[in-house]
Amino acid sequence: MTIANPASRDGQPRGPYKRGIERRRQVVVTATDVFGEFGFRGGTLQQVADRVGGTPAAILKLFGSKERLLIAVLDHWGSVTGEIVARGTEERAFLDGFVELMNYHVNHKGLLQLYTTMAAEASTPQHPAHEFMTNRYRRTLESMRNGFRAASEGGHFRRLSEKQIAHEAEYLLAILDGLEIQFILNPAFDLETSFAAYVDTVYERLAV
Amino acid sequence: MTIANPASRDGQPRGPYKRGIERRRQVVVTATDVFGEFGFRGGTLQQVADRVGGTPAAILKLFGSKERLLIAVLDHWGSVTGEIVARGTEERAFLDGFVELMNYHVNHKGLLQLYTTMAAEASTPQHPAHEFMTNRYRRTLESMRNGFRAASEGGHFRRLSEKQIAHEAEYLLAILDGLEIQFILNPAFDLETSFAAYVDTVYERLAV
Numbered sequence: 001m002t003i004a005n006p007a008s009r010d011g012q013p014r015g016p017y018k019r020g021i022e023r024r025r026q027v028v029v030t031a032t033d034v035f036g037e038f039g040f041r042g043g044t045l046q047q048v049a050d051r052v053g054g055t056p057a058a059i060l061k062l063f064g065s066k067e068r069l070l071i072a073v074l075d076h077w078g079s080v081t082g083e084i085v086a087r088g089t090e091e092r093a094f095l096d097g098f099v100e101l102m103n104y105h106v107n108h109k110g111l112l113q114l115y116t117t118m119a120a121e122a123s124t125p126q127h128p129a130h131e132f133m134t135n136r137y138r139r140t141l142e143s144m145r146n147g148f149r150a151a152s153e154g155g156h157f158r159r160l161s162e163k164q165i166a167h168e169a170e171y172l173l174a175i176l177d178g179l180e181i182q183f184i185l186n187p188a189f190d191l192e193t194s195f196a197a198y199v200d201t202v203y204e205r206l207a208v
Numbered sequence: 209m210t211i212a213n214p215a216s217r218d219g220q221p222r223g224p225y226k227r228g229i230e231r232r233r234q235v236v237v238t239a240t241d242v243f244g245e246f247g248f249r250g251g252t253l254q255q256v257a258d259r260v261g262g263t264p265a266a267i268l269k270l271f272g273s274k275e276r277l278l279i280a281v282l283d284h285w286g287s288v289t290g291e292i293v294a295r296g297t298e299e300r301a302f303l304d305g306f307v308e309l310m311n312y313h314v315n316h317k318g319l320l321q322l323y324t325t326m327a328a329e330a331s332t333p334q335h336p337a338h339e340f341m342t343n344r345y346r347r348t349l350e351s352m353r354n355g356f357r358a359a360s361e362g363g364h365f366r367r368l369s370e371k372q373i374a375h376e377a378e379y380l381l382a383i384l385d386g387l388e389i390q391f392i393l394n395p396a397f398d399l400e401t402s403f404a405a406y407v408d409t410v411y412e413r414l415a416v
Contacts, residue, residue: 042332113331120325123392124250137393170390170402171409177389178382184331185345194378201379205413 020062026052027059028072035073036110045069067128074118074132077111080104094147095199098176102192105180113184116177137173144169157206168202228270232280235260235267240281244318253277275336282326282340285319288312302355303407306384310400313388321392324385345381352377365414376410 030052034043045056045066052059063069084104085097105112122133148168152160160168175198183191238260242251253264253274260267271277292312293305313320330341356376360368368376383406391399 113328116331117325117328119389120321120328120392123321123324123389134393137390141390167402167405170387170397171383171406174386174390175379175382176386178384178386179378181327181331181385182345182349182378182382184328185342189378194375197375198379201413205409 024062024072027062027069028076031069032073032076032111035070035114036108038110065128070118071129071132074115074129074136077115078136094151095172095202098172099192099196099199101176102179102195106183106191109184109187112180116180116184119177140173141169144172148172152206155208158208160206168206172202232270235270235277236280236284239277240284240319243278243281243322244316246318273336278326279337279340282323282337282344285323286344302359303380303410306380307400307404307407309384310387310403314391314399317392317395320388324388324392327385348381349377352380356380360414363416366416368414376414380410 027048031043031048034047034051037043038047045059048069049056049059059069060066063072081101081104084101085094087097087100118129119133119137121127122129124130127133145165145168148157148160148165151157152165175195179189179191179195179198182194183189235256239251239256242255242259245251246255253267256277257264257267267277268274271280289309289312292309293302295305295308326337327341327345329335330337332338335341353373353376356365356368356373359365360373383403387397387399387403387406390402391397
């Protein structure tokens with residue numbers, strides 16, 4: 001019998017534990033592709049298992065349920081998109097990172113569709129992703145408020161009250177979600193140009 | 209055997225045909241409540257039948273499928289909300305109608321949740337509401353463009369180019385959808401105040 005070894009002395013996971021983490025990561029990345037392509041209901045554990053090598057039962061054992069795998073997928077997607085947004089922070093104000101993000105979305109439409117559907121569906125407290133989504137929205141709004149506050153204090157934007165900051169964050173998140181819905185319903189819609197033009201109106205409106 | 213009589217000489221439907229229309233209307237209004245309360249998947253034809261008096265089979269006979277009933281519900285909801293928005297057109301610019309609409313949404317949260325989920329979900333071409341939703345978004349954007357164009361030509365807003373009009377319509381629809389998602393995920397979110405403040409920024413931004 002092998003005993004899992006959570007962390008060795010240098011703090012790096014090793015052995016079966018490390019392989020477990022790596023295996024989870026593989027499954028999540030693959031499931032991201034499958035759900036992104038076929039949707040949550042359309043995509044099956046069998047498809048994920050076929051691509052990653054293994055059985056649906058083994059995947060269920062790793063994640064507990066298809067719903068929990070979905071949450072891991074959304075979490076993974078949240079990290080990827082979060083990194084893209086963060087890359088934008090270094091130049092100009094933080095809004096440019098979101099322009100980058102739209103480019104990513106256009107190239108990962110299936111996931112966007114999955115995420116947007118999930119956001120609306122998960123509003124019922126019984127939904128498996130309810131807590132994940134409400135937390136994600138809360139944290140996203142908070143981080144957007146921080147962005148507007150920093151841009152205001154840093155002199156990129158004019159002085160904004162906390163109420164104005166809260167509203168700007170709400171509008172930014174709403175515009176992102178709303179334009180994304182328009183894009184998934186109409187692939188001809190130019191999401192990147194439309195959002196970039198919105199960011200211009202924000203810069204104009206909040207100019208010092 | 210009774211022959212349906214689509215219209216009498218004065219153009220008003222009568223007899224079995226009229227009763228058929230009235231029956232459909234009853235079922236749609238009731239299904240709107242049921243889906244609004246339990247969602248599309250959670251709400252059952254049995255619940256609709258229990259409330260309206262009748263059987264699931266009789267409802268299926270009227271609409272063909274649960275999906276078609278859903279589309280009739282969304283259509284009904286679209287008319288109700290369309291009338292609210294139109295009432296706003298008479299005073300100030302057309303944007304005030306949408307402020308009214310937010311008040312309606314806050315009091316019909318289940319339907320809002322249903323609609324928002326459906327909008328995202330229906331982006332897959334196989335979805336039963338795909339054509340309904342893509343058409344609705346196309347028509348809504350068109351009608352919003354007409355609103356901005358009229359407000360611009362009527363001197364309520366400054367002169368806008370067609371491209372600016374298109375963007376303003378995209379942002380308005382996106383803000384509505386996006387803020388609605390924030391509201392259904394967080395019932396404490398003040399949808400009406402947030403949206404009304406957005407409308408103020410539009411008036412300011414587009415002032416003559």
